[in-house]
Amino acid sequence: MRALAGMTPPIEGSCLCGAVTYVCSAAPFWSVNCHCRACQKLSGAPYVSAFSVPAESFAFAGETRPFHRPSEAGHQVTTWHCAACGTRMFAQSAAGTGHMNVFAATLADPSTFKAISNVYLSEAAPWVEPPPARFNFSKMPPRPKD
């Protein structure tokens, strides 16, 4: 898949306290604002922004705490949080182990991030207007190819 314009590797980020850091050596191939209820509850925010990179291009350091939940399609989704400060850092579905989804708010330089899609608009919080994006889905679109 074509890399998104603007984000040039290495792409680095960290949690709030700095104990967990990561680096992506490849450019993201997809980016999203996820408005699902699980993301809302896990983050405490109306939606979360994330980008996807090939799993083999992603590395992190520091102690994380995984949390597992079933997706709507029944696949196990794991989100990794900093063990110290709890920041939600990255996530992966058992149905898509070829890529890692990284939460954009953890970027060292968030200025180049742009979400090209909104997903789960059917669950969007009523108090915010979803940001304009090129692709808009009421649920989850078909998975990008690994």
Ligand SMILES: [Zn+2]
């Ligand atoms: Zn932390």
Ligand SMILES: [Zn+2]
């Ligand atoms: Zn979500």
